[in-house]
Amino acid sequence: NAGVTQTPKFRILKIGQSMTLQCTQDMNHNYMYWYRQDPGMGLKLIYYSVGAGITDKGEVPNGYNVSRSTTEDFPLRLELAAPSQTSVYFCASSRRGATNEKLFFGSGTQLSVL
Amino acid sequence: ILNVEQSPQSLHVQEGDSTNFTCSFPSSNFYALHWYRWETAKSPEALFVMTLNGDEKKKGRISATLNTKEGYSYLYIKGSQPEDSATYLCALSYNTDKLIFGTGTRLQVFP
Numbered sequence: 001n002a003g004v005t006q007t008p009k010f011r012i013l014k015i016g017q018s019m020t021l022q023c024t025q026d027m028n029h030n031y032m033y034w035y036r037q038d039p040g041m042g043l044k045l046i047y048y049s050v051g052a053g054i055t056d057k058g059e060v061p062n063g064y065n066v067s068r069s070t071t072e073d074f075p076l077r078l079e080l081a082a083p084s085q086t087s088v089y090f091c092a093s094s095r096r097g098a099t100n101e102k103l104f105f106g107s108g109t110q111l112s113v114l
Numbered sequence: 115i116l117n118v119e120q121s122p123q124s125l126h127v128q129e130g131d132s133t134n135f136t137c138s139f140p141s142s143n144f145y146a147l148h149w150y151r152w153e154t155a156k157s158p159e160a161l162f163v164m165t166l167n168g169d170e171k172k173k174g175r176i177s178a179t180l181n182t183k184e185g186y187s188y189l190y191i192k193g194s195q196p197e198d199s200a201t202y203l204c205a206l207s208y209n210t211d212k213l214i215f216g217t218g219t220r221l222q223v224f225p
Contacts, residue, residue, distance in 0.1 A: 031211065042203065042217035043158075050211055058212065090157060098207035099145045102160030 002026050006091050006106035013081040013113045021076040021109050023091030031094045032074040033103065034058075034066065036087040043090065049074055050097070081113045116140060118206045118216035126222045127194050134190045135219040137204030141185035146207040149178055149189055152218070153200045161189075161202075194223040 007022045025032065030051045035043040035058075045058030049068040063085055065077040074093075078085060088110050092103040119138045127133050137147065146165045150158040162171040167182040175192045191198055201218040208214065 033213070035215075040217065043205075043215040045212060045214065048211060056211070059214070097211050098148070098205075098213040100163060100165060102148065102163050103150075103158075103213060105157035105159070107157050 004091055004093050004104050004106035006089075006109050008109060009107065010110045011112070013078075013111065015081060015083065015113060017081050018077070018079050019081065019111075021078075021089055021091075021111075023074045023076070023106060024072050025074075025091075025093040025104070026072065027093060027095070027104065028071060029093035029095050029104070030071070031097050031101075032068065033092045033094075034064070034074070034076045035090045035092065036060065037090060037108075038087050046076065046089075078111075083113050085111065086113045087111060116143075116206065116208055116214050118204060118214055120202075120204050120216035120219050122219060123217070124220040124222070126224065129195060129223055129225050131194050131223075132190065132192045133194055133221065134188050135202065135221075137187045137189070137216055139185050139187075139204075139206045141182055143208045144182050144185075144206070145209065147180055147182075147187050148203075148205040148207070148213060149187070150203040150205065151200050152203055158203060189219075191221070194221075196223050196225050199223050 033048045034046040047066040049055045091106040094101040149161040152158040164180040169180040205215040
């Protein structure tokens with residue numbers, strides 16, 4: 001089973017460039033999440049989605065955009081990359097939210113903005 | 115902003131020692147408490163999802179308890195092994211959609 005797949009695994013961007021981090025899941029999960037992990041700060045929620053066509057902001061949404069056109073895919077877009085966006089990004093999914101359901105995580109994307 | 119606190123920040127124990135760490139959270143607006151195990155260079159994996167006051171969960175040598183009235187959860191590891199070395203994350207669901215994570219407890223078990 002593939003589970004949650006993230007691409008790319010590593011990327012270096014120049015300041016001001018844009019890119020899309022891809023996330024896809026094959027478990028037919030309704031809920032999908034984007035987190036970033038900064039040293040000593042734990043995982044911070046960027047955006048999440050409760051189903052196709054529905055997205056909402058998390059704790060740290062500034063500088064990012066998302067879309068959810070299908071159940072499987074939840075891409076994260078950086079429009080104007082800044083050094084503050086250097087981080088490890090994790091996509092996750094769950095069947096019915098976070099009340100009784102665990103999250104399944106992808107393997108992460110390490111992004112450096114120079 | 116909801117704050118989920120974990121202590122200690124890091125822990126070093128000898129193989130065979132038992133250990134425990136704490137997750138503290140505001141006791142109001144509580145839905146569920148999650149524990150995840152995160153090994154270096156891997157992605158977090160779920161250990162437990164707990165919802166009821168007094169709930170206890172066990173998985174092998176790892177167990178967890180939950181006190182929703184006073185806002186804390188304990189994670190216990192009995193007879194620590196080097197393969198238990200990881201960061202243990204606590205996360206709180208304060209509505210049905212979002213999960214807010216603590217900063218984690220980094221455990222190192224020395225042979």
